[in-house]
Amino acid sequence: MKIIGISGSPKPGGNNDQLVEKMLGIAKDRGFEIDNILISDSEIAPCTACGVCGKGEKCPIDDDMQPVYDKLLDADGIVVSSPVYFGTMTAQLKALCDRSVLLRRQGFKLSNKVGAAMAIGGSRNGGQEKTIQSVHEWMHIHGMVVVGDGGHFGGILRKPAAEDDEGMKTAEDTINKMCDVLELMK
Numbered sequence: 813m814k815i816i817g818i819s820g821s822p823k824p825g826g827n828n829d830q831l832v833e834k835m836l837g838i839a840k841d842r843g844f845e846i847d848n849i850l851i852s853d854s855e856i857a858p859c860t861a862c863g864v865c866g867k868g869e870k871c872p873i874d875d876d877m878q879p880v881y882d883k884l885l886d887a888d889g890i891v892v893s894s895p896v897y898f899g900t901m902t903a904q905l906k907a908l909c910d911r912s913v914l915l916r917r918q919g920f921k922l923s924n925k926v927g928a929a930m931a932i933g934g935s936r937n938g939g940q941e942k943t944i945q946s947v948h949e950w951m952h953i954h955g956m957v958v959v960g961d962g963g964h965f966g967g968i969l970r971k972p973a974a975e976d977d978e979g980m981k982t983a984e985d986t987i988n989k990m991c992d993v994l995e996l997m998k
């Protein structure tokens with residue numbers, strides 16, 4: 813089974829990229845195949861609501877979204893980590909979420925994949941829970957099976973995330989919960 817990690821930060825090698833790498837390492841140690849999507853590596857334009865995908869056709873926007881569709885389809889679990897920007901996910905990640913409507917319109921292709929979310933803010937209470945909630949909304953609208961950290965909503969961290977031991981524990985609990993649920997679904 814494969815878990816894909818999405819970092820929603822535009823900053824290469826930043827807190828979210830590092831967190832995704834660490835979480836995928838945990839999944840790999842548990843025997844899962846892993847892959848990632850780094851927003852910082854990708855040019856993904858916002859959806860223009862042209863409606864073409866609703867007619868079963870390919871998205872006409874020529875950018876890096878095509879490999880993202882392929883990676884999302886290939887995954888059994890999708891873990892997303894976003895920076896908090898003004899209390900919610902980054903615009904770059906939202907563009908990816910909106911463009912994924914093609915997969916919903918062409919047969920709910922993400923349905924029953926397991927999803928989990930993490931958020932990193934510059935402040936302790938900077939909107940991490942709301943950011944996670946907005947990622948969960950994306951997952952629910954795709955019909956995914958959403959998991960948290962086993963007690964609350966997911967990974968909630970403050971920058972610098974590598975020094976936030978309490979937050980890191982919520983992230984580790986979240987990826988382990990995803991692995992547990994995927995193992996139950998095998």
Ligand SMILES: Cc1cc2nc3c(=O)[nH]c(=O)nc-3n(C[C@H](O)[C@H](O)[C@H](O)COP(=O)(O)O)c2cc1C
Pocket residue numbers: 821822823825826827828829894895896897898899900932933934935936937938939971
């Ligand atoms: C435009 C912008 C808006 C931000 N808004 C918030 C915010 O509302 N709450 C918060 O806690 N941190 C906020 N931050 C801080 C980022 O969440 C933080 O720098 C980010 O998680 C670091 O992750 P990265 O190193 O992966 O980019 C903001 C940063 C930027 C650039």
